[in-house]
Every structure is written in structure tokens, then in C-alpha cells.
Amino acid sequence: MKTKLGLIVSAFSVVLFFSCKGQEEKPKVIYKDEAKTTEQEVVKEKTEDIRIADLPLVVGNSPYLIHPVGEVRVYSSPSKYGTSKVSQFSYTVSNFVPFEITGYLENLMFQHKDSLDIKPLTTKTIQIQSVVYLNTIAEKLKRNILVYNVFDADTNRDGKIDSNDIKTLYISKGSGRDFKKLSPYLQELLDWTVIDVQNRLYFRTIEDINKNGAFDKNDNVNYFYVDLTDPTWEVKSYDPLKVLSQDDTKEEVVEAAEASE
Numbered sequence: 001m002k003t004k005l006g007l008i009v010s011a012f013s014v015v016l017f018f019s020c021k022g023q024e025e026k027p028k029v030i031y032k033d034e035a036k037t038t039e040q041e042v043v044k045e046k047t048e049d050i051r052i053a054d055l056p057l058v059v060g061n062s063p064y065l066i067h068p069v070g071e072v073r074v075y076s077s078p079s080k081y082g083t084s085k086v087s088q089f090s091y092t093v094s095n096f097v098p099f100e101i102t103g104y105l106e107n108l109m110f111q112h113k114d115s116l117d118i119k120p121l122t123t124k125t126i127q128i129q130s131v132v133y134l135n136t137i138a139e140k141l142k143r144n145i146l147v148y149n150v151f152d153a154d155t156n157r158d159g160k161i162d163s164n165d166i167k168t169l170y171i172s173k174g175s176g177r178d179f180k181k182l183s184p185y186l187q188e189l190l191d192w193t194v195i196d197v198q199n200r201l202y203f204r205t206i207e208d209i210n211k212n213g214a215f216d217k218n219d220n221v222n223y224f225y226v227d228l229t230d231p232t233w234e235v236k237s238y239d240p241l242k243v244l245s246q247d248d249t250k251e252e253v254v255e256a257a258e259a260s261e
Contacts, residue, residue: 027213144174
């Protein structure tokens with residue numbers, strides 16, 4: 001009886017070991033010197049490439065229509081006639097709530113409401129996770145601005161660009177023009193927010209300073225902001241954890257007093 005119980009426990013341990021091993025988190029970054037061949041740097045073409053566009057959306061008061069573009073999602077289910085599979089297609093590639101489009105999109109096509117011309121957001125291979133229209137900024141500054149969560153590089157070198165790669169932050173005009181990356185290279189976007197009273201977009205990233213390919217407690221969290229009234233959207237870094245000395249505090253008080261005179 002003890003022998004059988006021991007065999008059962010051993011078998012369960014082996015299954016648990018391989019199960020946990022299979023669920024082990026893969027690194028989001030594999031550096032060049034770790035890659036086996038240079039071919040891993042090239043994103044492989046997909047064998048099945050079925051792209052469609054959703055019906056156009058108008059976000060906020062923007063005069064531009066947005067056509068989300070993505071791949072058809074295929075679902076399989078058992079056939080009532082046997083073990084064969086029946087493919088089912090979902091012809092929706094995005095979800096829309098007020099001021100935000102989500103999904104795993106390959107591109108966005110922009111069309112002015114008074115024009116027949118349709119132009120892509122980008123010609124690069126990327127995956128867009130979300131697009132947010134800054135409605136309060138549009139009402140206040142009369143500027144239509146879009147902010148994007150994007151996967152733009154095969155950082156884990158698995159031959160595709162998807163949510164297993166590093167997430168980055170982008171910005172553009174409501175027309176899709178001036179599509180610009182804000183987060184630094186190989187830094188994972190943590191989150192972002194807009195402070196309306198300052199007309200600023202703040203965001204945080206994490207930097208893999210020990211080059212182990214993963215983002216953990218031993219890495220650096222970096223802080224940035226962008227002045228949304230600045231037409232160039234220059235990214236500036238800051239340190240909210242920096243403690244000013246008493247002398248620095250006195251100087252700031254004096255400068256504020258002189259500025260108010």
C-alpha cells in the first residue's frame with residue numbers, strides 16, 4: 001500500500017513540475033548577443049493573413065473617421081457529424097466605448113468626413129492594443145489628440161509582434177498624422193494619465209537595467225511627461241522621489257515670491 005501511494009505521489013510531483021515549467025513566464029526581451037541566429041530578428045510573415053476592417057467610428061468631436069483594421073478571429077467547435085471541426089468567424093476586430101477603441105489591431109485607417117481619401121496610421125508592422133481620444137483636452141485646447149498603447153517590435157525574438165513583447169506609448173493628432181513614440185527604447189510602459197489643469201500627459205516605464213530580459217523589482221522605474229500644448233510633444237523626464245534640501249526649498253519660495261510681485 002505504501003509503495004503504491006509513493007508511486008502516485010511521485011507521478012503527481014512529476015506532472016506538477018512539468019505543468020509549472022510550462023507556465024514559466026518567458027522574458028519580454030532577448031538581447032542580440034543571446035540570439036542564436038540573426039534570422040530571429042526578422043518578423044516572420046504569417047501563413048494565413050486574413051485582414052478586415054470594422055465599420056468606421058467617430059471619436060469625440062474629431063472630424064475624422066477611424067477604420068480599425070485587424071485579423072479575422074477563427075473559432076473551432078466539434079461538428080455534430082463527427083470529430084471534424086467547423087470554423088466560425090467573428091467579423092469584429094475592435095471594441096468601442098466612449099473615447100476609447102480596444103482590440104489587437106494591425107492598423108487604423110483615417111478618413112476626413114468630407115473626403116473619400118483613406119490614409120493609414122503607419123506603414124510599420126505593429127499591434128495596437130488601445131487608442132484613447134483625449135476629450136477634455138479637445139474641449140479645452142480645441143486640439144484632437146490620440147494616445148496609443150502599442151507593441152512595435154519583436155523584443156522577445158519569437159518571430160511575431162504581439163502582447164508578449166514590450167508595450168510602448170505613442171501619440172498622434174486626431175487625423176493620425178505625427179504618429180510619434182513617447183516611451184524610450186526597450187522600456188516597458190507601466191501606465192499613463194493626463195492632468196488637465198497642466199495640459200500634461202504623464203507616464204511611467206520600467207527599464208531592464210540588469211539585462212536579464214525580465215522586468216522585476218531590481219529594475220528602474222522612470223517618470224516622464226509631455227506638454228500637450230507643445231506641437232513637438234517633447235518628452236521630459238522628472239523624479240517625483242527627489243527630496244529637496246532646505247536650501248533648495250527656500251530658493252523656490254523666494255523665486256515664487258519674486259514672480260508674484
